Amino acid sequence: MAARLANAVADGYREENIASRNRQVDDAKLFVENQLKTVEEALRKSEQGLLVFREQEGRVFLNEEARQALENYSRLDAELEKLGQIKREASNQLRLLKANEALPDSSPVRVFSDDVQALIAKLNQKLVDLNTDRAALLINYMPKHPLVVELDAKILSVKQEMIKELESKLRTMTDRENAIKESIGRFKERYITLPKAALEQASLEREVKINGDLYATLKQKHQEFLIRGAERIEEVSIIEPAVTPGSPKNAPKATLNLMLSSLIGVLLGFVLAFVRESFDTSIGTIEGVEEFLKVPVLGVIPRVDHKEVEQAIKKVFPETLDAESMELLSRLAPLFDLKGVVAEGYRSLKVNLQFACLDRAVKSLSFASAGLGEGKTTTVINLAITIAQDGRRVLVVDADLRKPAVNSRLGLKREPGLSEVLVGTAQWKDVVQTAPDLMLGKLGFDQVLSAPGVDNLSIITSGHLPPNPSEFFNSQRFVDLIAACEENYDLVMVDCPPILPVADAVLIGPKVDGVVLVYQVGKIGRTPLLRAKTLLENAQAHIVGVVLSNVSAEFSPDYHQYQYYRYSSS
Template sequence: MERDRQPEEIRFDKYWLTLKRHRFPASLMFLVVLAGAGFVASMERPTYQAEGKLLFRKRDRTATLLAEGDKGTQLEALNNQNTPIDTEAEVLQSAPLVQKVIEDLKLKDKDGDQLAPEAFLKQLSVKGVKGTDILLVAYKSGDAKEAAAIVNQLIQEYIANNIAMNRSEAAAARQFIAKQLPALSIRLEQAEINLRDFEEANEVVSLVDEAKSSVETVAELSQRVAATKSEYDNVNAQTLALRSRVQRNAQAALTLNNLNQSTGVQQAFSQVQQVEAELASQRARYRAGHPQVQILERRQQALGGVLRQRIREVLGSNQAVSRTELQVGLSEQKLIEQYINSEVNRRGLASQLNSLVQARAAYQSRATRLPRLRQQRQALERQVATLRTNHNALSRRLQEVEIAENQDLGVARVVAKATVPGLPLASKQKLILAGGSIAGALLYILTAFSLDLRDPSIKTAKEAREAFPFASLGLIPLMRQKSQFGRKVSINAVPQLPVIEHPSSLTSAAYRMLQSNLKFLNPDRRVKSIAVTSSIAKEGKSTVSANLAAALAQMGHRVLLIDVDFYRPVQHQIWGLVNNVGLSNVVMSQVQLKTVINRVQPNLDVIPAGTLPPRPLALVDSKRMSALIAAFEQQYDYVICDTPPLVLASDVIALGQKTDGVMMVVRPGIIDTNSATEAKRMLEQSNLELLGIVTNGVAVENEPDSYLKRAREYYESVSLTPSVPSAGEVPA
């Protein structure tokens, strides 16, 4: 659970640090607002408030002689839309009434001019008492008597105006109603005629009963349609089955049945068959052309003609009929008769079904029209009812306004007149001061965050890691000491050596951790020569170089610290050396190397920068410098090179090519985002071996998510503890 709440705590600490970081300008804005509120509070004068009350009574409806059952209601506008109390409150604050009071009482402003209605309304308060019909009228003024006089005068003007307005409204309403009532009577009569004509034209008596009867009839017809359809389906199935057995359509079957049932056709066909049989017998006995054969042939033709004549008489056409159709057995004849009877039955059922469907459709059509007729009738009835209601209401209203026009009554009476207040209102000084404090606090926050948004500097170690997404080698806090008055002051006016001077401090432990991290950067290749740089000046690269060299030397390593910053060398000041000769003199072959090497601590040698050359880059990029670095790597375990800032000088790029890697020092509060972006770009384009970054000058209070907070608790028994650098601190 604690881990789940940690992001919220970190965010709160970040906001708190922002407010703390810009506390001086933000506090100034807070004090200005608070002083302004105090000035306004001091200028406040005593104010008196007089109050009067108006009661809005119910109308005496018995005086209006309205119809029985009309309930009395409170006064309300003729259109009956707004809340009466709210409406009368607006009337009390109307410009004509206010102007009349100002003129009657001759009210003046501070300059002696007539009081403006706007200024009058600012001091006037009109509101209803909750749950009652009482309206509270109050006025504030520096003069108690004037406040009471104004309230009483306003109430009197309102009552007089209300009586006149009621009478004028009643007269106007009477004239309006007198004009509207005749026209409404004509419209009501016409609506009643339209309803009567509609009922006569559509033969409407009782649409409800007709609709019920139509529904029952349609339901009955639907049942009969369903039954007939079922019977038709059965007969149709039988017909299809018989047709498949007969293998003829209905017409062919009917023709065949008629031929087989015709006695004349069957007798002629029998005679033809007998002649053909006899002819076949004679042909077997005689040759063609024999008189007996010819007689039989002529007889065959004659009987054939008789057969065809009788077939035409039966069928009514010259339809050709085969002999197989004239020779049908008894069983087949019965089957054909069944088929024909089934077909006749099927067609009868189809006709009956069609009649039922049509009848049902007719009733459904009528039933479909009934809702539309009912809707039209209801519309006409509503129109008649509405017009009749309006006519009756307008007639009653005419009687009411005629009586009201002759009455001289108001709708409000004075419940309590305003009296001269004895005590002023409660002072608002505390409220003004509280509001000023709140406004000042908000302005404090706004100022702090506005300044923070405009500040491009990197403020915490976390932001530094985000700006330089490289390996983090360590966090270096700054050391402080307490003055005799308990205030924290910086001890970094000149770069210090806490590794030597305060070995038990948290800062010294941080440098020892840094030198330990360097050993594990590359397990395959040991890093011996390191170029220490920063993005811009004052980030503490020289201090980090000196303390890192001292920490390595204390671990028994032979270390050489070289000041390669030919612009602003500092190492000779840190170690108390003379900078008459140094590295630049050796590179230019002016002195021998051994004359510039200074032993400052056991295992630690320092070479100062020497004479500042006119062209530093030429010395750094020379072959002589490459040879010296290679020689130093042979003689020492570590070679630490203090170089100029990366963004300000290109010497670092040249020297970085000659060393094993570059170590970047980043100090929150000094470096800005633009410089960090440029330094990152230069590192990426130069293809230097970047060992990592060292975050210097870390304020433990500003890093709630850092291990330094716990580490400081561990080292808090030491007299010198890390803290936030002061405004005047200038690191190397």
């Protein structure tokens, strides 16, 4: 029962997530399908009516003037029908926008129309971009975060402007519709004397043509929505379903429980002492990490107070920064605080990494962590900036095609990127983003312009999120991409997904010159960390070392040095 309940909840959540992310395409497809059934029935009836007429009356022929009059009448009537279809489509677009206006947390709204005006198309693209940025923010922030709320206000403003334009478009089409109806009325009055059979034949033929053209158009639209529906967005995957255990687990054992309860009281002091020792992360503990993993600790990245970071940013950029720019810069210490403890930590990491790679030529490195939220992406970006400040050309590749973060940390567009290159729809040099892209992004022109070394930094973002990224990293195309990048840059740094949840990092490891593990002590246990290292070694990946991230530091005036006394989780 428990397994069925857990699987039902997981399946329900997954289906709801898929439905919410693809609701707009489904609504549009349903609208076209309903219209398709109606028009198909109308076409069948009109064809049947024309067939019956010809069986009874035969073909009716008119003189040139009458034929031309009927053709003009048919053309106006067809234009009137087409205009009515466009009005219905525009009304449906307007309904979708207004319905979504009260639901700021729903899926991004896209208005699909071949007849949309240039301004509406531009606003629609802006709406898509804003919703993409919002989805990227929600990876790290809650919906009530000021950055998300500010973006919601921009989205609402664009929607309201689109609604205004669509309503204006509907009024224009209504005026055109009335003008066509007046012209049709004049034709009817002028050619009322035409033979009744000829008028009826022309009317039937016109109805068949109109319904046939409309049916073909709707059929094409339906195929387009079927293709969009096949490209469904899935953000939730069930890694392993719940199963019923074959035998009872943790069955009650009264005698054993009583004995253990007695022993706990006696051993409580020893347990407390052991806990204190476990949380004492002095130099001995760092050496313990090296002994446990059998790899060197390349660097220790300290944690600093958020208020101190804001003060340091304001010293460099006295002008008022918005909350979004402040949030982005607070994670990029080497850009604004070259003498701070965080920047020193990354410089120390850079030097130790160079020494660790003396025995072999290293042109590419992947960075991975055992679990989520261990500071891997932050480490990759800041280390890349630090190396670029030495004059070396560095390329950062966001290979996390499940929850990418490089683009949001640097304020860049996510698409096009790595996935487009691996699919074959783009060349890798065409998706590389450099200093000009950073200047035009959310970091700000002045902030990037004043930062040293940014002109040596290049980025390939993740691109669109494919359904099965592992297939990309197990392909020859990915190997060729890494080789091409190594020829054009001094160092290629690949940001990988966590090792334990998915296999992507293990597949990438053997294809680069080395792997750097990022570990936040206390975030996960020692056993999962060792398991992650074992998986990389089994894949024949070369592990260069480990970086300890987000370590709280305290300045000691007695020894004039930093003493790391504990690890904090974030």
